[in-house]
Amino acid sequence: MSVLFIALPTALILGGLAVVGFVLSVRSGQLDDLDTPPRRVLSDD
Amino acid sequence: MSLSSPVGCTHCGLPVAQARREDGVDAWFCCHGCRTAHALIVEHGLESFYRQAGADERRAAATGDGPRPSYDDLDRARFVEAHTTVTAPGEREATLGIEGMHCAACIWLLEKLPRVVPGVVEARVDWRRASLRVRWQTEHTSLAAIAEAVSGLGYRPHPEAASGRERHGQTDHRQLVSLGIAFAAAGNNMLIALSLYLGMFLMMAEPVVQLLRGASCVVGMVSLLGPGRVFFVGAWAAWRSRTPHMDLPVALGLAVGGVAGLVNTVTGQGEVYFDTLSALVFLLLLGRFIQARQQRRAAALVEVLYSVTPRTARRVVDGEVLEVPALTLEPGDWVQVRAGEVVPADGTVLRGRSAVDHKVLTGESRPCTVEPGASLAAGAINLRAALTVRVDATGEDTRMGRILADVEPSAGPAAQVVRLADRIGGWFVVTVVIAAVVTLVGWLVLDPTVAVDHAVALLIVACPCALALATPLAISVAIGRAARAQILIKGGDVLQRLATPGVLWLDKTGTLTQGCMSVLQWDGDATALAWVTALQRHSSHPVARALVEYGATRGHHGRPTVTDVDQSMRGGIEGRVDGHRVLVGNAPFVEGRVTGPLPPVVLRAAMQMVARVVSPVFVAVDGQVVAVAGVGDPLRPEAASVVGQLQERGWEVGILSGDHPDVVAHVGRALGLSAARCHGGLLPRDKVAYVRQRDGGPSTVMVGDGVNDGAALAAATVGIAVREGAESGLDAAPVYLGSPGLAGLVELVDGSRSTLRTIRRNFAVSLAYNAVSIGLAAFGLIGPLTAAVLMPLSSLSVVGMSLALRWRHASP
Numbered sequence: 001m002s003v004l005f006i007a008l009p010t011a012l013i014l015g016g017l018a019v020v021g022f023v024l025s026v027r028s029g030q031l032d033d034l035d036t037p038p039r040r041v042l043s044d045d
Numbered sequence: 046m047s048l049s050s051p052v053g054c055t056h057c058g059l060p061v062a063q064a065r066r067e068d069g070v071d072a073w074f075c076c077h078g079c080r081t082a083h084a085l086i087v088e089h090g091l092e093s094f095y096r097q098a099g100a101d102e103r104r105a106a107a108t109g110d111g112p113r114p115s116y117d118d119l120d121r122a123r124f125v126e127a128h129t130t131v132t133a134p135g136e137r138e139a140t141l142g143i144e145g146m147h148c149a150a151c152i153w154l155l156e157k158l159p160r161v162v163p164g165v166v167e168a169r170v171d172w173r174r175a176s177l178r179v180r181w182q183t184e185h186t187s188l189a190a191i192a193e194a195v196s197g198l199g200y201r202p203h204p205e206a207a208s209g210r211e212r213h214g215q216t217d218h219r220q221l222v223s224l225g226i227a228f229a230a231a232g233n234n235m236l237i238a239l240s241l242y243l244g245m246f247l248m249m250a251e252p253v254v255q256l257l258r259g260a261s262c263v264v265g266m267v268s269l270l271g272p273g274r275v276f277f278v279g280a281w282a283a284w285r286s287r288t289p290h291m292d293l294p295v296a297l298g299l300a301v302g303g304v305a306g307l308v309n310t311v312t313g314q315g316e317v318y319f320d321t322l323s324a325l326v327f328l329l330l331l332g333r334f335i336q337a338r339q340q341r342r343a344a345a346l347v348e349v350l351y352s353v354t355p356r357t358a359r360r361v362v363d364g365e366v367l368e369v370p371a372l373t374l375e376p377g378d379w380v381q382v383r384a385g386e387v388v389p390a391d392g393t394v395l396r397g398r399s400a401v402d403h404k405v406l407t408g409e410s411r412p413c414t415v416e417p418g419a420s421l422a423a424g425a426i427n428l429r430a431a432l433t434v435r436v437d438a439t440g441e442d443t444r445m446g447r448i449l450a451d452v453e454p455s456a457g458p459a460a461q462v463v464r465l466a467d468r469i470g471g472w473f474v475v476t477v478v479i480a481a482v483v484t485l486v487g488w489l490v491l492d493p494t495v496a497v498d499h500a501v502a503l504l505i506v507a508c509p510c511a512l513a514l515a516t517p518l519a520i521s522v523a524i525g526r527a528a529r530a531q532i533l534i535k536g537g538d539v540l541q542r543l544a545t546p547g548v549l550w551l552d553k554t555g556t557l558t559q560g561c562m563s564v565l566q567w568d569g570d571a572t573a574l575a576w577v578t579a580l581q582r583h584s585s586h587p588v589a590r591a592l593v594e595y596g597a598t599r600g601h602h603g604r605p606t607v608t609d610v611d612q613s614m615r616g617g618i619e620g621r622v623d624g625h626r627v628l629v630g631n632a633p634f635v636e637g638r639v640t641g642p643l644p645p646v647v648l649r650a651a652m653q654m655v656a657r658v659v660s661p662v663f664v665a666v667d668g669q670v671v672a673v674a675g676v677g678d679p680l681r682p683e684a685a686s687v688v689g690q691l692q693e694r695g696w697e698v699g700i701l702s703g704d705h706p707d708v709v710a711h712v713g714r715a716l717g718l719s720a721a722r723c724h725g726g727l728l729p730r731d732k733v734a735y736v737r738q739r740d741g742g743p744s745t746v747m748v749g750d751g752v753n754d755g756a757a758l759a760a761a762t763v764g765i766a767v768r769e770g771a772e773s774g775l776d777a778a779p780v781y782l783g784s785p786g787l788a789g790l791v792e793l794v795d796g797s798r799s800t801l802r803t804i805r806r807n808f809a810v811s812l813a814y815n816a817v818s819i820g821l822a823a824f825g826l827i828g829p830l831t832a833a834v835l836m837p838l839s840s841l842s843v844v845g846m847s848l849a850l851r852w853r854h855a856s857p
Contacts, residue, residue, distance in 0.1 A: 002250075002252075002253070004253055004256060004257075005253075005256060008237075008256060008257070008260055009260075011233075012233065012260060012263075012264070015229060015233055016229075018229070019225060019226055019229045022222075022225045022229075023222050023225065023226070026218050026221050026222050026225070027218060027222070029218075031221065032217075033171050033172070035171075035172040036152060036169075036170055036171055036172040039148075039149040039152055039172055040149065040152050040153070040156075040170075042097070042149035
């Protein structure tokens with residue numbers, strides 16, 4: 001059971017990182033337009 | 046490629062006529078537009094557009110010949126100031142609406158704009174809004190040059206008014222971030238709580254328990270102090286202004302739970318409540334987020350305004366007519382409005398005489414004549430002949446803009462339903478926390494060994510999930526079912542308000558009636574109809590259109606020779622058909638131009654029509670009146686039965702119309718309405734006043750179309766926009782009936798009633814469930830494990846009841 005002392009903080013930190021990633025993606029406007037990028041990806045540049 | 050076989054246009058793929066091929070060029074074009082677009086694309090090395098776009102998509106991109114509007118006016122100082130924004134020194138940004146985007150290749154091509162127009166820094170397509178956001182360096186290029194280039198590529202750009210979109214974007218970001226954090230906290234805390242509860246049976250070691258409690262406390266505090274802060278801020282504001290607000294009990298519950306949990310974590314005794322608290326924060330924020338989204342859609346008034354006025358206008362500059370974007374017009378400009386066009390701005394007629402349809406503004410279905418000096422309003426339709434107009438006011442300063450501005454303050458009241466959940470949720474948390482503390486203290490006195498168990502069981506069974514789900518679930522199910530029946534509902538509170546009968550006002554033109562003139566009866570010589578049909582094809586007047594349609598349905602498609610058409614006169618039209626002089630017009634028009642008496646059949650019919658408030662239109666051939674047509678705006682066939690069904694359900698039905706009081710009174714009698722509830726000759730402001738009276742119960746519903754109803758639709762407790770007519774009132778109204786006709790009204794009222802019943806049942810079941818289970822847990826009759834099994838049951842029952850909600854199709 002003592003493995004929880006490492007596993008739990010690790011899990012929370014990883015979860016926290018995911019939240020930070022989400023916040024950054026929202027702030028950079030990635031979630032504003034969900035329709036154009038799936039079409040844009042079809043073009044090769 | 047052999048020259049005799051048909052060849053596709055190199056740009057759009059349409060077949061090319063041989064004559065348009067050019068020698069010595071390895072490309073063929075169907076029109077000048079395609080050649081320009083192709084040249085631009087090749088010049089800037091963007092040929093891979095043709096590889097990416099399939100043949101069908103290119104065909105859709107056909108540019109077509111025809112005059113292109115001039116975009117030079119986009120550089121007028123006033124426009125630049127009002128509708129573009131400075132993003133950096135020397136850089137500006139604007140949004141262009143783009144027509145003609147069809148595929149991924151179009152996005153690719155438009156976003157390559159920086160290569161086509163030097164000075165463009167960035168171009169981004171928004172597919173759903175069909176718009177292009179461009180940023181450019183002001184010293185190297187201008188918006189006019191950019192629009193010109195986009196137009197050269199074969200798309201039709203039009204400037205978009207700068208609106209509150211940016212501001213909304215930022216609020217959106219903040220809300221989404223809050224929601225994300227609250228969700229992560231709630232999810233993690235659920236898992237931690239689960240471990241804690243399970244640990245009680247596995248005899249988990251004390252240090253591990255403390256670790257889990259500590260983690261739960263940290264995560265819970267993040268949720269409370271981060272996303273949950275809005276509740277404290279709201280409660281503090283409510284406290285200071287001494288106004289009861291739903292944030293108050295929520296904040297109280299969160300604060301009591303948070304402090305108690307914190308103390309218990311530090312002392313290592315008692316319960317931590319953080320799992321329940323973070324779940325509550327998340328669910329309450331989720332409800333608000335959904336609500337805010339729905340309200341935003343109803344609020345974009347600027348866009349309503351621009352949807353009823355045309356996008357381009359013909360500006361007269363030094364005797365030359367230029368087609369320019371309507372947004373760039375300024376007071377003092379001269380514009381030309383041709384027959385059949387919509388007036389782009391408020392103005393004064395300088396030259397020309399015509400008939401104008403102000404229906405969209407006043408609801409008056411009969412056209413009125415205008416001559417030099419008369420004033421015109423934006424949104425009016427010019428019916429007969431070209432007019433030259435001096436612009437007096439544009440955009441939001443126009444009469445229509447002011448009507449819409451009236452709407453704005455009354456569009457405010459927020460949804461009540463979500464607040465109901467807030468209120469109950471807040472008191473619920475307080476009650477549960479108090480009950481838990483009482484249980485704990487009570488059992489510590491009676492039997493300390495089971496005290497914690499009982500308190501925990503109480504907290505688990507009291508999970509507010511079912512309560513939080515009760516309203517949003519029932520409402521989203523109802524909105525979904527309604528959408529399938531083509532009724533679009535933009536906010537949940539609509540359903541609540543429609544559930545109790547009150548006063549329901551109906552607009553006449555376009556709502557109760559079909560909104561366009563049609564021939565209701567024809568008396569006299571039937572053979573004259575063929576000539577009348579042929580003659581009236583030369584006019585765009587609504588009465589003429591009605592006669593043509595009537596003639597066409599009776600098989601008069603032939604085209605007798607029509608010459609010498611004169612439609613410049615007031616009240617009628619004259620022409621020579623197959624050698625006969627044919628006159629069609631109202632009584633004063635025909636009277637002075639015929640000889641001999643009216644035939645008795647025509648006279649009798651005309652008298653009848655006047656009594657029925659139908660306009661008689663006389664037909665004279667070679668100086669003799671031969672027939673009369675009754676022209677009016679007929680009632681929708683289902684109107685009477687819908688009104689009857691609404692009255693059966695307890696609604697007080699009335700009419701508010703801009704049309705003549707006699708016409709309104711007649712329609713009211715035909716529908717069996719009391720004369721005191723039928724009001725005609727109203728201006729938009731008068732309609733608002735009637736709607737605001739609230740004299741017949743809690744809810745006043747307005748059903749209408751068009752911008753002239755916009756203010757009344759928004760001032761009513763529920764505004765319902767109907768299809769057909771001007772498709773503009775729909776954004777101002779929280780409900781839009783998407784299927785033609787009024788049958789949806791009865792469906793909506795019935796559906797609202799059953800939705801509210803479902804919500805009440807949900808609340809009753811989840812509260813009863815929680816009351817019973819809290820009671821059982823407090824007296825130690827269920828342990829934590831039984832509680833964990835029982836908890837989802839209440840949520841499931843609420844889900845089940847919501848899904849069972851019925852939305853019946855009413856038969857008209």
